[in-house]
Amino acid sequence: MGEATGEEAAAASQEPELADEQGRLAAALDAISSLVSDSLSASLFPLKWQLIRDRLNRLHAGLADITIDDDDNNGRCDAFACLLRAVAATAREGRELVPRSQGRSYGGGKLRLRSDLDVLSAALDAHVARLDELHASGALTRARALVVPRPPPGAARDDVRFYVRDLLARLRVGGAEMRREAAAALAEALRCGGGVDGDRYARAVVASEDGVGVLVALLECPDARVREEALEAVSLIAAHDAHRGDLVVGGVVAPVVRVLDSAGPAAAARERAARVLCRLTENSDNAWAVAAHGGVTALLNACTDHGSGGGNGSGELVCAACRVLRNLAGVDEIRKYMVADAGAVPVLVALAQGGAADDASQIHAMELLAAMATTGDGGDGSVREAIIQEGAVESLVAALDPSSPRSSKSREVALRAIDALCLSSSQTAPGGATDRLHAAGFLDRVLSLLRLNGDSALQHCALKAAHRLCCHASSEEARKAVGDAGFMPELVGVLLHAKSPEAREMAAEALCALVSVHRNRKRFVQAEDRGVAQVLQLLRPDEEKPSATTRFLLSTLTHLAESSSGRRKIVSSEHVRNLEKLAQANVPEAKRIVKKLGGSKLRSIFHGIWSL
Template sequence: MHPATVPPPQPPPTPESPPETLEKITQLLNQLLPSTLSITCFASRWQVLRSKLAALKSLLSEIADSPHWSENPLLPPLLPALFSTLRRTETLRQHCCDASYSRGKLLMQSDLDMAAGWLSKQINDLELLLRSGVLHQSTAIVLSRPNQSSSKEELTFFIKDLFTRLQIGGLEFKQKALDSLIQLLLEDEKSAAVIAKEGNVNCLISLLDMSAHDSVRELAVHAVSLLVSAGDLPRKCVFEEGALGPLLRIIECSSVPMKKKAAIAVEFITADPDNTWAISAYGGVPILIELCKSGSLTAQSHAIGAIRNVSTVEDIRVALAEEGVVPVLMQLLVSGSASAQGKTANCISILASAGEYFRNLLLQEQALPRLLHLFHECPTADALEHVLRAIYSLSVSDSSFQLLSGSTMFVIRVAELIKHGNIRLQQISARLLAKLPISDSNKVAIAGCMGSLVKLMESVKPDGIQEVGAKALVSLLLVKSNRKELVRDEKSLMRLVQMLDPKNDVVSKKFPVAVVAAIMAGGSQGCRKRLVGAGVYGHLQKLAEMEVAGAKKALQRLSGNRLTSIFSRTWRE
């Protein structure tokens, strides 16, 4: 053809507007629906199709009545696909009404079933749009992320719009919706409860599936990790929607960033004791142990956190031991991050407290020397507490007793924690002092913590603190020089007298009585004079009359000198 005769290129057809497409769909539907009534072949299948077409007509009527339906970005992509489905259905209707049509019966049945499936999916998407309420709001409101001052109604609508986009939007819609969801959770943690109540969390969990696009799955696992970390309600909701299994699969075979986010989520989910059993159900024990071996430092920390959480369950403890968790714990004590080391020590404490079998496993792997090494290097009070609890849990064996009680460095460090640690560290340290057979020379070396032990005896909380304080103090008072030093400490002596006062009901009297008895065990006249002069004798008399345990014996030890009567009379006057 001569170039002059070649027609100029035609511009592409102008895309139809949503109202125009909706009008064409409505016209075709109004023709198609009544015409199906006369079809006699495949009657049952056409009855199903007819019910779906009727439901579709009702939905389209509702959409047309919505004030902002044409502005919503989710609807335009749905309408052309719906129009195509109706045209295919119309073609099937024509074939079924044409007696000369020769296609096979099975093939026609399959085509009708496919048409019913397409209609079901598209009807479901339209119903979702209508239920969410997003068609009744303008696009400007939909795209505006709520802030701290937004009303609950605005937040609820925004969340419903996000989840609508997650369910029926394409890849770009899903990515933008997940980005917005993550930003919302980062900026306002309280929104998590509204998301759990108003959002379709099941839809979010479905995006964790290995068949989902990588970019979508990575954003989804981030959103889930933020959601479960925001409170009990969202954590419960995510677990009940079945997130644990997909999260473990992500840990097993996904990228490093996704493994880390999934491990965060698993740690938070298993923090709820009601959820721990599910780790075994999903085969999670070996997956978490493997992540502890080969994951990044951050992922290891969250993996051992999850293992610590589930180690409270007896059956899972056995599975952990069978999968070789103990050597992994030892490695994390040495090479893990500070956070991982603290959680590892906590896990060791739980396992060691569970019985002799686990204690032996840990001791065989040199857990105690490793813990002692870490004990002197712990950077945080929380990690130090977990390490000290683990040491205490392992201290029941004879070899552990000898190692701990013979280490002057350890004993002095424990005494320092009694003087300067928080109340939890003080309690564990006092338990160790009360329990270990410390040498007299070491008891003299740590005499400076006796005043702090007296203070612990005054503490109301935590439970048991008064008893361990008294027991540790009595242990140190087995040394003569310590007895003399304590009674020379005016503040400690005054506290002891106040605790002995029958009017003081804060402290159980048996504890200060035991301390007085320990002070007088050596029969020192100097100690006797100081105690009597401070007013101990009168309080002991009353406590003996009240039949407080140990009071009579302590009174007898204190009454070993005739000068007692003079001091006693002075005290009464």
């Protein structure tokens, strides 16, 4: 026989090492299994032993997932061999604690036993982390484990349950890569199932033993990929109203709030966390759980990060955070806490003003301010006062500036928010709110929006604001200010060109309210060459029953007929025939106007119409 070559000699030298490594692996797995089995008889500190068993199961799954082959290098053998020896030694030490946990021999007392169990748990955590590092470095080769395929759409309920149980088992005890794959598969099943199938997968997770608990644990996993997939899975389950209570009871709120309030996770993870809270708080019963775990502060911090241009807040995150805060504001006590203690109003006013915030964030901030001011029985005057005192009115009026780069939608929301804060008839505006509006140039802004062509939605919002200003003004001076600003001809223009009956009615009522003031009436008659004639032109004598718009126009003419100059303008108009026809149709308001016009020198004009 010839001498062995160098390669043959090297291969021969590796065989004992390979055998040793296989032996160490088998010994470690056996030691873990023995400790898991023995620990089931422990009666003291059962929760601590349950945590220890979870870590042991993770170690066992991670080690059993490894293939020993001839290509492994010495560096890997050394590191892996050290880990195996350490795992086996820790498991043997753990078995010594089992008799002491059965109550037969304290060996130092319960405090000492508690401390020893904590040391054991920490050692197992270190072994799990080291195994994950070896997996991540590529030094270990994973065995080909059986992977259960996802059931097809419409599969039997038992097939769905079996698939979900398999994924949860992998999430519970699998190594790093296995958990990533299982978390992604679970999220994909919930996402792509959709409709009935999506609800079946969500129900299977909730119904599984500790299914929600597994997801809660993954929400604090140091592996970012696993954590984000777990957040997505929780969000998809929360989309089903029937399962939100199970998620809250299972403890998802606290870790989700921590993800939202942490500077570590990427913006995408924080957005997912905010979406989870948004879905959970659609049911007001869950609002308290979010607030109790510091959710209000975390949400406001997310808005502050973005509004200041710093941090890792994004526009989507801020929009989602504002939606959650709006859900929370539906609870009176939480809304008052947001305003009085959490400092929500300055944050939202800063967002509404613009700065680093995008248009969508500004819109959500303005909507939230309006909701906070009006939520509850008739709104909360103290909350509205606080919002106004923080400069919300000036901020909202600035959003109406035509030179600002705001979208039409943003201006619409600003007008609605102003209406909620200062103009709504169902509220009593705090003192000074109207003065703040006028000082900020609100009248000029609304007037410019009334003159818009082609943007009917924004013009309608402006008309509604003008209607509030005229009809719900608290004093005659306020109506004088609106008249001086030049609103009357614009309201007549709306009456002439608006297609919406609601818009014409609001314009007619606003015009009637303005001309009820002597100074406005005098301005309308003297300064507006066609104003009186146009009002007469707008009367509809052919209506079977006078509409609300026609009645407001007749009331306007009643006010105008109180002065001799007004009566002259009415009589000299070519459209006075419309008024005459309404009087002939026995419309009471029209008859009273004609009677007033029929006195002295004007009586002959209507002679023969009827006997007064």
